Amino acid sequence: MDKLTDYKQPSVTVDVMIFTIINSDLKVLLVKRKIPPFEGKWAIPGGFARIDESLEDAAQRELSEETNVKNIYLEQLYTFGEVNRDPRGRVITVAYFALANLRDMQIKASSDVSEVKWFSMYKLPELGFDHAKILAYALQRLRYKLEYSTVCFQLLPKKFTLTDLQAAYEIIFNKKQDKRNFRKKILSLGIISESGRTEGKAHRPAKLYSFTRKHMIMENFIKG
Amino acid sequence: MDKLTDYKQPSVTVDVMIFTIINSDLKVLLVKRKIPPFEGKWAIPGGFARIDESLEDAAQRELSEETNVKNIYLEQLYTFGEVNRDPRGRVITVAYFALANLRDMQIKASSDVSEVKWFSMYKLPELGFDHAKILAYALQRLRYKLEYSTVCFQLLPKKFTLTDLQAAYEIIFNKKQDKRNFRKKILSLGIISESGRTEGKAHRPAKLYSFTRKHMIMENFIKG
DNA sequence: ACAAAAGTGTTGAGAGTACACCCATGC
DNA sequence: GCATGGGTGTACTCTCAACACTTTTGT
The missing domain is CATH 1.10.10.10 (Winged helix-like DNA-binding domain superfamily/Winged helix DNA-binding domain)
Known part of the structure; x- marks a missing residue:
């Protein structure tokens, strides 16, 4: 267990959920995938963690790539480590969530997605991967946090x-x-x-x- | 960003803190490292996540390898993803913690460690890696959990x-x-x-x- | 009978909940 | 002057915190 190369390593991604309120509704920013797997399906924005950046930095980078928002309140939600989450292979995902107000946000679609859109948390589309579960957990945590923090x-x-x-x-x-x-x-x-x-x-x-x-x-x- | 091999991947470990009460004191199980880095230093038991097991399974496996305890209450604490946590290279650590009562536990030292020992959380030894920080965070979370759960x-x-x-x-x-x-x-x-x-x-x-x-x-x- | 831990109620303060009307402005 | 959302107080209930003595057993 002491050499980094002893075992085949899982891949690591970070996914970032951005929540905001628009038209009296709680929204989350999702992207439409342009490439397999789940091509054409909606998913939480995210990407692979690079070897030279911390997870938090990776999350901030993904966030800013999708939305131009920087230095926002970003919290680690949970790390999803089931074996069959991703058809491409073994992928561990560290999920973060952020809260934003719309005035700060200029959304743009990055090269890997065909569309970026706000969805009501109460009317989500069909999602790729296990992202429905991740969003449900995030909503639970968001509510929980609001009870004891500001x-x-x-x-x-x-x-x-x-x-x-x-x-x-x-x-x-x-x-x-x-x-x-x-x-x-x-x-x-x-x-x-x-x-x-x-x-x-x-x-x-x-x-x-x-x-x-x-x-x-x-x-x-x-x-x- | 869509091929698993596009970027060099960080390694992933799971660390498991086991807490118990002995002699009216809150104890945590630590291991003495037999190999570099931090050879001879105390550390939280853990090891690399294998590609064919979930993170939770990996944590349960590490736990059972060190202590023979199985199916215990195990909670994911946090994922530590700073760049320079481990002198061997880029290592992301998913930390879990468990609560146990001593009667269930038969401690044994695995092959990678020279000693396994309970330490008071209020009198910790010098620790390798960023494990002092991880333990401090776990204590905070443990206290927090006890306020609203059983x-x-x-x-x-x-x-x-x-x-x-x-x-x-x-x-x-x-x-x-x-x-x-x-x-x-x-x-x-x-x-x-x-x-x-x-x-x-x-x-x-x-x-x-x-x-x-x-x-x-x-x-x-x-x-x- | 005594040492040692088990067991038991009351009171006061503060927080949460339920509830309905007047106020300031633009048109 | 009226429509619209802004702003305000009181009474009841419940939870939490402080506090000291009696009971049951083994020796």
């Missing part, structure tokens, strides 16, 4: 109204929240502060808020 | 007293608990039931409990 702000622009924030939670959990209780709780956390007002709508203008700096820096025990 | 029973024999259970929590969190509150909370969860009494001690005998069957089957969303 990652939600990644889905919103820098300044947002409390109604926007509540809508984001409702979309992800697919469940209505009480307006007064939601506001009471969020404000009591002390993680957002006022920064202006909306304008130009045919109703009372809303206060704008932004997350305070220290809460934008995600704790990441692993890094370094 | 994995703790894996550290105990089938029948145990509430005092035993409380002691396990106190050791892992390194913090005293209130006896009445602890019992109230555990019993209210409805996950354990009485099954006998202790005997032969010079004090009042304690009730024995065991976890109910459905709570011994860990939910594992990923499998399958």
Whole structure:
């Protein structure tokens, strides 16, 4: 077990799920494959990990190749290591997920895919590989994280109204929240502060808020 | 990016941390390396993932090779993918952790290690690779899991007293608990039931409990 | 009878939940 | 002045934390 060449090695890919909210719906970015296997099927964007870059870097690279988004909140989800996941051979996939707000994103299709498109997490197309399972797991984890952390702000622009924030939670959990209780709780956390007002709508203008700096820096025990 | 041979591939190992409680202390099983790199240094047991077995199977195999323990609660912790983790070359490590009670375990040293030994998590030796970081992360995750799940029973024999259970929590969190509150909370969860009494001690005998069957089957969303 | 661990309830504080109306603006 | 979404408070319930003495056994 001590020489790197003693055994035939599995291949390693990274897949990156990018979530965002568009039109009051939780969306994930998928690509249409141009080459076998699963040619013409939709799949999670990803690619092989290179030998000279960390997994996190590989994930950031894949993300930026597909979307131009850089330095986004990126979390390792799980490593999928079943034997028959990929018809080409033994492939281990390290799955990452990212949260983004649409304003930052300019989507482009890379050379290996014919199309890039946002899909509702609640209306997914038929997917290649075991990607349906990976997405289901990611949704579970996303919900779980939102219960005990503040990652939600990644889905919103820098300044947002409390109604926007509540809508984001409702979309992800697919469940209505009480307006007064939601506001009471969020404000009591002390993680957002006022920064202006909306304008130009045919109703009372809303206060704008932004997350305070220290809460934008995600704790990441692993890094370094 | 679509041929498995397009890029030079990183190697993949699985490392398995086995935790248990011995003498009122949280212990982890480490091995002393017999060959470079880090010859003579202590490290987390592990080895290369074979091409014909899943990562979970590889972890179970490594675990059983070192300890004879089979079919234990095994959870994927994290995948460590930095570039310079291993002086031999590019190695990605998928870390797993397991909880065990000592009665099940017969430790043996495999051919690649000169010694196998339990270490207190609070008094670790100098470790090879980035294994100190991996252990620190595992401890954090172990504590975290115990707050919202019932994995703790894996550290105990089938029948145990509430005092035993409380002691396990106190050791892992390194913090005293209130006896009445602890019992109230555990019993209210409805996950354990009485099954006998202790005997032969010079004090009042304690009730024995065991976890109910459905709570011994860990939910594992990923499998399958 | 005494040493040693087992077992047992109450109270107060804080968090979560349910619930309905007035406010500010644009048109 | 009316339509639209923004904004606000109270009462009840439940959970969590603090806290000390009695019981049962072996020796």
